[in-house]
Amino acid sequence: MTLRRFARLSVVSTLLMLVARDARAQDPRLRGALDVETLARVTRFTDSARAESLPTDPLVGVALEGAQRRAPGARIARAVQEYLGALRGARVALGVEASAPEIVSGAGVLLAGVPADVLKRMRAGNPHRSLTVPLVVLADLVARGVPKDTASRAIETVARGNAKDDDFTALRRLVEQDIGAGASPATATMLRARSLNGVVPPDPVAPAPAVRRP
């Protein structure tokens, strides 16, 4: 075999290897949904996530959502990149033992603008319980207009009081109800959180209390 032919064969087989590796790494769900360039960018992000033992399903989910909503490829790639950053931050804050759902909910909290310190404190105060539901509720409250520090303090307080997941979700529902009935989000949150840590949980069937400030 001539040197030139050998060189050409090497190049070809290297290319084939690279293409094959790309095909294995690409998530099959994305292949039909994204254009070539966006697929390559998103795949690099999911590869990084996989290498760092971070959940990849949420990243794939975001890319598929963007594809179904007909968002431009650049926007999809940016969203995946930002989500990856939030997943990383959540894992750092929650610790390496954090479960995938905790990391994903934690990422949601960071994306809502809550500082990572809140996640660290919640983990430190609750080393053995799953934080998935409390973090989902925290992110929801912030999304509904409860000031970040009020929502964080309320959820941290309730978590310290050994509340169950059902208590957090009841809190969320009651705060939303109170806001819909005209209460300020901050006041509603603090009142409902305080009553959860009291002796008797609030009766969800009773009318919402008047939360108007004196």
Next chain:
Amino acid sequence: MTDHDSELLFARAGAALRAPHPRDAAEIEALVRRVGAAPVVHVMPARAWLPWWVGIAAAGVAFVIGLGVGRTGGARTTVASTGGRPTLVSQVASIGGGEQSIAFVFVAPAARKVSLVGDFNGWDASATPLQRTDGRNTWSIAVRLPPGRHVYAFVIDGATWVADPQAPLAPEQWFGQRNSVIVIPEDRRS
């Protein structure tokens, strides 16, 4: 500038911003027409013994009924109440591997089709259509979901994406709209 002059300055600014706005009349008319079509709805609050993700439907509002089962197996029925008349929704047994069957229900009498989209079906509006049940007004579908945090939304008539108003909001708005969150617990003790 004296305090009095200051007050005049800001009062003048405030008055300028109270000038009638050209859009108001049309917007008021549109809203009054819409209000005329929607009667005041008396909604019963969710009862304490239902799982947390149960909400009550009002016109155009979705609610998710989760039917969980204890680790010892067997089935348990859960009912939702709308206007005081109990409606048996469905009855399921636990599926192996921690999966749970969740009934997603959406009330939309005027819709021609409703589908469920989420991270569990690639956000594909054709993958999980809801079926009309309970007369004309209610749409539903039962979906198996593994443990973890899932995001979802409903698509009305193939075009309008809406979040579930009774569910927690996902804070992310990657593409301009928020979705809803459902958490399937790993086990029932927490």
Next chain:
Amino acid sequence: MTDEELVGRAVEGDTDAYAALVERYYSSCARIARRMLRNDADAQDVVQSTFLRALRALDRFDRRRVFRVWLFTILVNQCRTAMTGRRRREQRFSDDDVSLHAAIDERPAGAIDESHLVAAAVETLEPLLREAFVLKYVEELEYAEMSAITGAGVSALKMRVKRACEALRPKLEAIYHD
């Protein structure tokens, strides 16, 4: 008819009574929403959803309370929720300042419609100051009402209004200078 009487009828299903409440308060709500969201279309969405939410919650409204305060509370919360999602895409205040000053300088002599410039000036304020200024000087509410609506204390609100006025003063003077 008083608000209380209209609310009483609306709860019983009288849609005309509810329409009357809409007509009575729409413009105020729209003014607040337009300044807070800085976008007429978004403001319309928020005001519509406020009135629809209020309609759904009307049977839970305690009629010893003031309807306007209750309605504005819902509105302000809806505005805040809408703004939370948009914060990443909002212009930085320095960009607004630059375009506002350009608009003031380029205004042709003798122009009499200052409301757009005043609106632009108010919109350069950060959200909490803007909210306080609008409630105080545009809607002319008392501090006690503002406190019930926003959830902030009266002294906090007075401080916000003071800071808003300090920030606005030079801009308003430039607008009203002849």
